[in-house]
Amino acid sequence: MFESLKKKLASWLGKPEKKTKAKPKQKAKKEKKAGKKQKKPEKKVKTGKKAKPSVEEQKIILEETKESPEKLEIKEEIEIIEPEEEEVKEAEEEKPKKEGFFSKLFKKFSSAKISDKDFDEIFSELEIILLENNVALEVVEAIRDNLRSSLVGAEIKKENADKVITESLKKAILDVLIEPENLLEKIKSKKDLPFVILFFGINGSGKTTSIAKLAHKLKKSGISVIMAAADTFRAASIEQLKTHGSRLGIEVISKDYGADPAAVAFDAISYAKKNHTQVVLIDTAGRMYTKQNLMKEMEKIVRVSRPDLKIFVGESITGNDATEQAKTFNETAGIDGIILSKADVDEKAGTILSVSYVTKKPILFLGIGQNYEDLKEFKKSDVLAHLGLE
Numbered sequence: 001m002f003e004s005l006k007k008k009l010a011s012w013l014g015k016p017e018k019k020t021k022a023k024p025k026q027k028a029k030k031e032k033k034a035g036k037k038q039k040k041p042e043k044k045v046k047t048g049k050k051a052k053p054s055v056e057e058q059k060i061i062l063e064e065t066k067e068s069p070e071k072l073e074i075k076e077e078i079e080i081i082e083p084e085e086e087e088v089k090e091a092e093e094e095k096p097k098k099e100g101f102f103s104k105l106f107k108k109f110s111s112a113k114i115s116d117k118d119f120d121e122i123f124s125e126l127e128i129i130l131l132e133n134n135v136a137l138e139v140v141e142a143i144r145d146n147l148r149s150s151l152v153g154a155e156i157k158k159e160n161a162d163k164v165i166t167e168s169l170k171k172a173i174l175d176v177l178i179e180p181e182n183l184l185e186k187i188k189s190k191k192d193l194p195f196v197i198l199f200f201g202i203n204g205s206g207k208t209t210s211i212a213k214l215a216h217k218l219k220k221s222g223i224s225v226i227m228a229a230a231d232t233f234r235a236a237s238i239e240q241l242k243t244h245g246s247r248l249g250i251e252v253i254s255k256d257y258g259a260d261p262a263a264v265a266f267d268a269i270s271y272a273k274k275n276h277t278q279v280v281l282i283d284t285a286g287r288m289y290t291k292q293n294l295m296k297e298m299e300k301i302v303r304v305s306r307p308d309l310k311i312f313v314g315e316s317i318t319g320n321d322a323t324e325q326a327k328t329f330n331e332t333a334g335i336d337g338i339i340l341s342k343a344d345v346d347e348k349a350g351t352i353l354s355v356s357y358v359t360k361k362p363i364l365f366l367g368i369g370q371n372y373e374d375l376k377e378f379k380k381s382d383v384l385a386h387l388g389l390e
Contacts, residue, residue: 113153113154113155113156114151114152114153114154114156115152116148116152119147119148119151119152123144123147123148127140127144130143130350130353133350134319134320134350134351134354135350135353135354136320136323136350136353136354136357136358138357138358139176139353139354139357139358142175142176142357143172143173143176144172146171146172146175146176147168147169147172150168150171150172151164151165151168170384173353173383173384174380174383174384176353176356176357177352177353177356177357177363177380177383178356178360178361178362178363178380179362179379179380180337180362180363180364180377180378181362183309183364183377184218184221184223186309187218187223187278187279188223190308193272193273193276193277193278194269194272194273194277194278194279194280195278195279195280195308195309196269196279196280196282196305196306196307196308196309197214197279197280197281197282197307197308197309197310197311198265198282198284198301198302198305198307198309198310198311199211199281199282199283199284199311199313200284200298200310200311200312200313200329200333201286201312201313201314201325201329202286202314202325203234203286204286204315205286205313205314205315205341206313206315206341206342206367207283207284207286207313208231208237208240208241208244208283209244209341209367210313210339210341210365210367210375211227211241211244211281211283212227212241212244212245212248212372213365213367213372213373213374213375214281214339214365214375215227215244215245215248215250215281216248216372216373216375217375218278218279219248219249219250223278223279224276224277224278224279225250225277225278225279225280225281226250226251226252226253226268226271226272226277226279226280226281227241227244227245227250227251227252227253227268227280227281227282227283228252228253228254228264228265228267228268228280228281228282228283229241229242229252229253229254229255229264229283230261230262230264230265230268230282230283230284230285230301231261231283231284231285231286232255232256232257232258232259232260232261232264232285233257233258233261233285234285234286235257237283237285238254238257241254241283242254247372248372251271251277253267253268253271255267261284261285261297261301262300262301262303262304262305263304264282265282265301265304265305266304266305268280268282269305282301282305282307284298284301298332298333299332299333302333302334309336309337310333310334310335310336310337311335311336311337311338311339311364312325312326312329312330312335312337312338312339312359312361313338313339313340313341314326314338314339314340314341314351314355315340315341315342316340316341316342316343316346316351316352316366316367317342317345317346317351318351319350319351319354320350320351320354322340322351322355323351323354323355323358326338326355326358326359326361327358327359330359330361335359335361336361337361337362337363337364338355338356338359338361338362338363338364339363339364339365339366339367339375340352340355340363340365340366340367341367342367343366343367343368343376344367344368344369344374352366352383353383362378363378364377364378365377365378366378
């Protein structure tokens with residue numbers, strides 16, 4: 001996640017890159033710098049005259065060369081021994097490395113303090129990277145304000161600057177995130193069962209699959225669960241949830257297409273009370289957050305089901321659009337938590353930093369694959385690991 005920022009932060013923190021085998025040119029330069037001067041291999045020359053051939057030998061030579069005795073000359077023979085290895089050429093001068101975020105910042109420490117002007121100059125580089133990685137502008141501003149309050153005017157020694165700035169950056173990022181409660185403990189602590197969880201989001205966000213993944217997680221933890229197919233609008237939505245239920249061995253409560261989704265939710269809760277089922281997971285129709293009539297319908301479902309938890313499901317890869325969706329759903333229905341699907345293919349992950357800060361609600365889980373087990377509980381520390389800051 002956040003691959004470009006991760007690489008950039010790694011360079012800022014001075015993390016060593018993977019070692020590669022030195023080329024002959026580089027090796028030669030290193031040896032030269034170490035004071036090991038390479039001497040050019042000298043050519044060894046041996047000279048000498050062969051003994052003058054006898055008359056009989058000269059006759060044989062004349063017959064072979066068909067040359068007259070006057071033209072035959074015994075020339076001096078020179079044997080040249082070539083060096084065993086070719087001369088290694090001196091390596092070209094390496095290009096100067098581009099100054100990173102921290103190297104620039106350290107140079108500013110002529111005194112023990114950093115000024116507002118110095119900070120603004122340095123932070124502009126980080127700001128661009130954050131915006132390019134789908135981090136919402138208000139989140140970038142929050143990170144900047146948190147980082148500024150930690151660094152500007154603080155007494156920092158040069159030898160401790162690396163550590164101080166790294167810790168300040170970690171804190172600035174963590175402060176925009178919310179650590180979620182443990183859902184399993186929250187469910188078990190409720191006395192008046194069932195614990196009702198309502199899901200909503202736009203079409204194609206992975207909502208139904210996320211419900212099946214959570215149902216699998218609850219069942220594996222020893223918590224009884226049923227699912228309610230309250231999406232009575234989208235074609236094949238009821239069949240999709242029933243297929244998941246069949247595979248997982250979990251009951252699915254449903255009605256016909258076109259039925260009132262609030263009535264499906266009510267029936268599922270009644271069934272759970274009668275059968276002492278601990279959790280009810282209610283699927284709803286995907287609705288565009290710009291469609292006011294659909295949003296009004298969702299308000300009715302909330303009013304009838306009175307859920308203990310309202311979860312917005314969005315795609316991590318949609319960036320700022322997912323942030324706007326979550327914001328609108330929160331204003332309309334009041335969400336309590338967030339699941340972000342497709343986090344495993346999100347190379348930027350700005351949504352993770354943005355959606356929680358904008359809604360002031362925690363991210364509960366990340367969808368990280370296609371299998372039922374691929375639902376990971378969200379931890380703030382995971383973000384630092386993805387950014388290379390752990």
